Amino acid sequence: MSAGYGQLPVLTDMNLRVDAGEVVALVGANGAGKTTTLLALAGEVPVTAGQVRFDGKPWAGSLEQRARGGLRLITEDRAVFMSLSVADNLRLAHKSLDEPLALFPELEPLLRRKVGLLSGGEQQMLTLARALAGDTRLLLADELSLGLAPIVVGRLLRAVRAAADRGMGVLLVEQQIRNALAVADRAYVLRRGRVVLQGPAAELRGRIGEIEASYLAAEAS
Incomplete structure (x- = not known):
């Protein structure tokens, strides 16, 4: 192409x-x-x-x-909602949190935290969890x-x-x-x-x- x-x-x-x-x-x-x-x-x-x-x-x-x-696309700017919590970001993409948390257990203690307060690495884990879980x-x-x-x-x-x-x-x-x-x-x-x-x-x-x-x-x- x-x-x-x-x-x-x-x-x-x-x-x-x-x-x-x-x-x-x-x-x-x-x-x-x-x-x-x-x-x-x-x-x-x-x-x-x-x-x-x-x-x-x-x-x-x-x-x-x-x-x-x-298809899932992850761009350089990390497609997450900074003003929402980790849990709410996951729920926007998945009905259940079980699969994304199984992929990245590191996110479980952060579920109530606003994404804007996470480190860059934690934000990228969240981004990838949203992309890899599901269909x-x-x-x-x-x-x-x-x-x-x-x-x-x-x-x-x-x-x-x-x-x-x-x-x-x-x-x-x-x-x-x-x-x-x-x-x-x-x-x-x-x-x-x-x-x-x-x-x-x-x-x-x-x-x-x-x-x-x-x-x-x-x-x-």
Whole structure:
């Protein structure tokens, strides 16, 4: 597919696949097109050529319509309601709190606390709990690790890996390639809106130095 904003093309001739039960990492420097890829797949950015397919069929419609089919999108800004409690945030997405709390027991003692009073890591756990619980079939996650301590990042990525092991498909955008490849099955490297490298994560883990030097250096947006 190709996609962009108005007359500004961002993605060109992109082909990628996410299967059920796997984590696929999407890595690249700032401005490579990672976030635009997620937004195009979610129906938030127009696809100008090619198409998005889900279960082998063309997938059109808004983000809300795609969400009814099992898509969840996590953006960099953490889609939670800061003025509401943790419990109320969970209830907006799920009738029962049992499943999200089973995924992140750390949230149980925080249920009555307003989200705006949580740490960044706790807010991201809440965001991920809302996204992973329920009938989610495909998760698109943008920079889960942004601004968080390594121990929290590890906790979040383990939850993503466990969700894939239960059958969910995950497309994970990460600027930190080591974090991404630690939990991924496969990976794509983007540069200026094109896939320039792809392969099994186990193979790419042995080429991290080369990938960082060749593809992940800062580039103009």
